[in-house]
Amino acid sequence: MKILKKYYLILLSVISAACDPFSTKIGSEVALYQSAEIKECSFPDTLKVMTWNIKFGGGRIDFFFDCHGDRVIMEKSEVMDHMSSLVEKIREVNPDILLIQEADVNAKRSAFVDQVQYLLDNTDLNYAAYASQWKASTVPSDGIGKMDSGNAILSKWNFTDAKRIALPLIQSQNFIVRYFYLKRNILDVQLEHEGKKLHVLNTHASAYAKDDTKKKQLDIIKAYADAISLKGDKVILGGDFNSLPPYTQQTSSFDDSVCTDEEFEADNYSAETQWMMPFYENYQAAIPLDEYQNNNKDHFTHTTDKSGFWNRKLDYLFTNGKFIHGSGKTLQQWMQISDHAPIMVNYEL
Template sequence: MGKKVVKVLLRFIIAIFIIIAGYFTFMTITDYKPDKIINLNIDNNQKKVAKIGDKISLLTFNIGYCGLDSGQDFFFDGGNSSRSESKKKTIENLDGIIEFLNKNKTDIILLQEIDINSTRSFHINEYKKIKESLNDYSSIFAWNYKVPWVPVPITKPYGSVKAGLAVFSKYNINEANRYQYPGKEKWPKQLAMLDRCFTESRIPVEDGKELIVINSHLSAYDKGGEIRKQQLGFLRKYLIKEYSKGNYIIVGGDWNHLIPRTDPNIFNTTQKWPEWLVNIPHSFKPEGFKWVADKNTPSNRSTDIPYERGVNFLSVIDGFLVSPNVEVLSVKGYDMEFKYSDHNPVIANIVLKEKE
């Protein structure tokens, strides 16, 4: 090999090293580092106060950034796709989700994986469009994914991500906060991962207490489950503390765990149980709290392949947990066959109970 070739090769290696080092330096400097508790803005706040005996409806829906419809797979789960199929398809999915939300207008709506400005969803501000369609709701938004650039897959990078959790409420929200979950992946993996959190919406109740509505999106892929254990432990302590004050509590969202008393085997699919899916430990649920989920309707599908009825592994990982002073009237999962997202929506109806 000639000296000139060696020099060119050496310069190329040095250039690659500089680019990689520059990328990690940039990502480390710009890494989103939220405070443990962040007070959130409440837009278009409504005046309605919750009353004892009110029938309150709630919806939880992980909308998959309007890019994980039935025709898509996902690279992180072993598929190939890293973005929505197209801008047109993203808008179609968003419009379909908005239509469903308006057709099934619940009092409180909890959404996860809602993009504001991301490569994966063609920079469509999904939160703005949904908020405009729900103009008679209070609304809050909290970041949980804020990354300048995710460089994988190499051929079609995930790109820039700005996304989070959103809550819409027919009721007045007295105060709203973002709580950072403990536990993070090791550097540099964490630089491209979500900053897991839950939102707290404090709704005044006529008896002087508060209805606390939690919108949560737990981790799914941490090896060994250590991060998820920390998150569940943190949430449990929070729930016990707030319930001891006499408050009413509803936790909804994407648990990324199999919800107790549900069984994926009833869905009769051919794929095997994925490694990431684990049960919620029995020790997590505070005494007297109740799980609220539709065991007969899958809320999530595997995304290593596009959706094919009878093939994809199906499970129930979306639902609610309510405090003992909340009575559950009904719960229903809506089997949309994952038309707009890799999740299906779940709606629950509850009543705030009188003090015994």
């Protein structure tokens, strides 16, 4: 214990003595990508939109933060196998716009594979915008090392604008944890078609906040989408909100956690089940609330148990435009590829 306390004090001194010694600060910058080979594609009458938390190409490996195992780093062969599986499923759906969360672009844990570029080069998607959410020259804990991971939006068409909007940090964390921890964001890209603007927003809210940080993040996400709507522009909002839908049928599995580490204990989901209601009240959902309530297990998108089944819904797509009625699907058949299931829907231009 004395050794750990001494290490903590040394690290605190290093961070305090320099502005940003481990390069963890993230500004408004967005990295823009394009495929190695641009595939020609005209705008259809409807766009196929998909969101997927890809778990940094980790498949269902037992990582330490899942509290099922102790893995931290993957071999490159493992990463490439998982990315190949992701590509196979993405090509099967063939989305026009793809929102992904937990994409690594330069991280030791995923053998420094740029997963955004890989997906572009191996699917029919042509362009991407990427916003870091967890970035450090090295994370001196658990062997994590260099990290650059975040949210990305991939599209068959180029963007007219792209920007990153920072979300609040978890204030209940101690200074050192907060310094190295994830900096959540909204990634906003714009597409234009026949003189009309379409904003596509991708986000990934906090998972382990012990204070009101997640509620603040959700309020900001909603307000940001509202501001776009008030200007008369169309918006598609999606991602991993780390929150349950309203009126969720509660089971013990929503609140139980196999984690004993306080930093990775599950949120009290049952106390948050009304936080998503404003999104349903003001926007059309890919999976309408009544459909979820009638068949909620068919629309769970996340699990913490790879030997079981999906046990909660955390992933969403909303719009102030028009999703084609009945086109929303939760693709639960690909459990071995990620701990999240993708959602897809058809959007009418």
